[in-house]
Amino acid sequence: MNAVTLNNLSKIYPDGKKAVDSVTISLEPGEVFGFLGPNGAGKTTTVKLLNGMLSPTDGSCSVFGIEPCKSPEKTHAISGVVTEHAQMYDTLTGLENLIFYGTIFGLSPAESKKRAESLLAQLELSEARDKKLGAYSTGMRQRLSLARALIHNPRLLFLDEPTSGLDPESAQNVHLLIRGLAQEKGITVFLCTHQLRYAQEICTRYGLMSEGRLIASGTLEELRGRIGAGMRVRIRTCPAGTASGILEENIASEEEIPQLVRRLTENGKSIYEVSTQAPSLEDIYFALTAAPETSQKNS
Ligand SMILES: Nc1ncnc2c1ncn2[C@@H]1O[C@H](COP(=O)(O)OP(=O)(O)OP(=O)(O)O)[C@@H](O)[C@H]1O
Ligand SMILES: [Mg+2]
Known part of the structure; x- marks a missing residue:
């Protein structure tokens, strides 16, 4: 029951x-x-x-x-x-x-x-x-x-x-x-x-x-899954402590990471760190409450 x-x-x-x-x-x-x-x-x-x-x-x-x-x-x-x-x-x-x-x-x-x-x-x-x-x-x-x-x-x-x-x-x-x-x-x-x-x-x-x-x-x-954005990836192309050289992007899945890294290295960048973060409940809350019309149509 x-x-x-x-x-x-x-x-x-x-x-x-x-x-x-x-x-x-x-x-x-x-x-x-x-x-x-x-x-x-x-x-x-x-x-x-x-x-x-x-x-x-x-x-x-x-x-x-x-x-x-x-x-x-x-x-x-x-x-x-x-x-x-x-x-x-x-x-x-x-x-x-x-x-x-x-x-x-x-x-x-x-x-x-x-x-x-x-x-x-x-x-x-x-x-x-x-x-x-x-x-x-x-x-x-x-x-x-x-x-x-x-x-x-x-x-x-x-x-x-x-x-x-x-x-x-x-x-x-x-x-x-x-x-x-x-x-x-x-x-x-x-x-x-x-x-x-x-x-x-x-x-x-x-x-x-x-x-x-x-x-x-x-x-x-x-x-x-509902908000689409699979995760956020952060790539550091500079030694720790240096100000510039951090790329942050939303990606659908981790499958996109190798391609992203390849593109950067082909452009002569050195990769020091790659990290990913899935959206938090707070991110999801804001994404869904900001566009209630869209989320209703997709449900
Ligand atoms: N006794 C009542 N008479 C008329 N309208 C009411 C009454 N109680 C609540 N409402 C209205 O009903 C709606 C929903 O109110 P409710 O208290 O259920 O919201 P809530 O999600 O609990 O909000 P909160 O996060 O502020 O606690 C609001 O528009 C509120 O003004
Ligand atoms: Mg209440």
Whole structure:
């Protein structure tokens, strides 16, 4: 069974705004799916549809076969959500908040406490466990919100900008934790993020949204194929430390390199170094979002 299925999913808000426009995609269990796209592309709306916070205007979506808008409780029992504005209690401590949410999800108070303590340690919040949430910094709050989403051992995690307020070290820790959850526990992750470098490190597949439409999806290799530019080659024809004599070119495949080198040597150049670099997720993102019309036609 698919972990997540979107089938021609569309959402038009009451004011007429079409935020999600006929999106179809499915995720296998255990995938870490990077859901990317500029501000207003429809990512959060999609997450809200997948959590039953909104109902589709057209089409449908499901998580492990459950339709979120019809069975929100069943959906929440198997999934955890981190959004930009998590609802927790400022007057309770971090530990108390987690125990509270654990018991809401049906864990006993003792089980809740055990899970809470282990998650607080994993998210480096043990020292702040007895502090009231009102005294937490943005990054601490964000990490506690991730702990809350994980308290009931969900099979599926929806993460909407989970590291937006985190310092680089905490962001790195959270990303490693997410990857660990997927690799060791087989948790499926639906991750909306603008942090493309981290996404490239942890995601197994991507979906790129623009103006409500899914303009591209696939693995990094598949997306590289979509933008055409196979790789970038850099050839140095001068000794190290000299300023001039570096040639950089986009080539379709490494098959073009010998010919390029031959052309240069025939012109009397000496080759000191040849290196290649495949386009990063960031390169792909800019290539595809800059020309959404073209990429749609080619899909
Ligand atoms: N409650 C609402 N009523 C009307 N329009 C809305 C509502 N919520 C979102 N929108 C609009 O729907 C579109 C998609 O918004 P959404 O929040 O899903 O984008 P996003 O991809 O999550 O963006 P960001 O990267 O900024 O978080 C935007 O044009 C937004 O203004
Ligand atoms: Mg959003």
